[in-house]
Amino acid sequence: MQAGVWGRKTEYLPQEDGKIRRLVTLADGTVENDEIMTVAASTRINTxxxxxxxxxLLGVSVRTLQEWEQGRRQPTGAAKTLFKIAERQPELLKSLTLDF
Incomplete structure (x- = not known):
């Protein structure tokens, strides 16, 4: 592929309800994938x-987070609460990473 020429473009488009739409477009304009991301994925991207x-930050493995983001598993307990906080106050959660 030549420099400056792209084959596939992925865009993350914030929706009014706080979720994120992922749009994957091929160079010829064909939409390869158009989906609303899971709460886990959109929350993380918003932060x-x-x-x-x-x-x-959540105290879970990367694999567990990936399972949540791909919709194969659902977060429970404290993780659900942290997702709610992150949805409403992403900067608060992001500021906590300074301790890491």
Whole structure:
């Protein structure tokens, strides 16, 4: 592929309800994937943290976070509460990463 030419473009589009829409478009304009991301994925993206940073902050493995983000498992207990806090106050959760 030539420099400056892209084959696939992924866009993360914030929705009014706080969720994130992921749109994957091929160079020819064909939409390859258009989906609303899970709460876990959209929450993490809204905080601007990597999977590694976010999983460390939550006290879970990266694999567990990936399972939540892909919808194969659902967070429970304290993780659900932290997701709610992160949805409403992403900067608060992000500020906690300074301790890591």
């Amino acid at each position: 601007g943290l990597t999977q590694r940073q976010f999983s460390k």
